[in-house]
């Protein structure tokens with residue numbers, strides 16, 4: 001077989017990530033590679049840290065991108081903070097809370113689960129009860145934006161509760177950073193991680209993390225070595241740390257970091273408040289169109305994420321056939337259900353650069369057209385006007 005250069009099709013990405021990447025970010029990625037200890041690169045890293053601190057709304061000195069996807073940010077938080085024997089309360093209301101439990105077990109901790117139904121927010125009352133019955137718990141872990149269901153939890157309230165009981169907190173904001181408000185310092189989040197490819201609209205493969213002093217104190221005073229050499233913050237800080245001369249730890253993904261720098265710059269130029277508003281309004285437009293068609297959200301209105309819209313698949317409709325027609329005929333990707341929701345829902349993402357009026361329009365019209373042709377039980381001819389009305393009112 002003759003192998004040629006790979007030229008991907010141009011798609012509109014409205015799934016659970018990656019999201020559409022801005023041309024400015026792709027262009028940044030293609031700039032000349034330089035050494036990862038080059039003074040020019042080090043300066044870029046300092047700016048990158050400042051941009052990340054803005055995105056997270058924190059002054060934490062340890063704020064940096066882990067050189068690997070969101071899952072590695074998750075592992076970085078758990079492997080550094082969980083010591084063998086530590087009791088860790090994990091709030092689970094979807095797929096990603098389950099992965100947190102896996103992390104705790106693999107690093108020798110004892111997970112205590114607080115479970116809520118998929119599609120619901122984490123119940124603060126249940127966490128409170130669990131904290132009271134497990135007074136020896138050291139850490140509480142939670143997912144802010146459950147990408148598997150589209151539910152958002154009240155991280156500020158959950159973190160506050162954890163602190164009343166003297167627990168550190170680990171918060172997953174892979175899908176929320178840049179899309180919905182996160183205020184690391186104001187909410188006193190101890191350890192947080194995110195991903196580059198969701199509402200930051202960078203290419204996949206980087207995971208911003210931030211640790212406050214309380215969390216770092218636990219890392220520095222561990223009885224045993226961090227089980228992962230690569231993710232041991234005591235070592236990584238030698239490269240990303242402030243002041244002291246930067247030492248080689250691993251070769252930074254140089255060009256990927258240019259891309260993240262550009263993506264974060266775009267976010268700062270727009271401003272966090274404007275970005276959050278944009279995600280909110282485009283969600284309202286999408287919602288108006290979907291609901292007019294007769295589709296229903298699985299998450300109750302108050303807990304819905306604007307950037308991840310999970311709707312039930314209408315009865316009798318072939319899930320995979322719809323998604324493949326959208327992809328092949330409209331170059332439009334939407335997400336399938338994950339875990340317990342596989343085959344039951346579609347997950348329509350409006351993340352970062354994908355959260356645009358023209359994408360809402362494409363999604364609503366393509367979905368209506370495909371579902372209509374397949375004879376699905378939906379209302380025809382009403383979705384676009386309903387959507388347009390919301391777009392005009394913003």
Ligand SMILES: *Cc1c(COP(=O)(O)O)cnc(C)c1O
Pocket residue numbers: 017069070071072074096143145146147148172173174175195204205
């Ligand atoms: C996508 C996602 C992750 C994992 O990120 P990867 O970059 O795929 O490793 C973790 N948590 C949540 C909530 C996510 O949406």
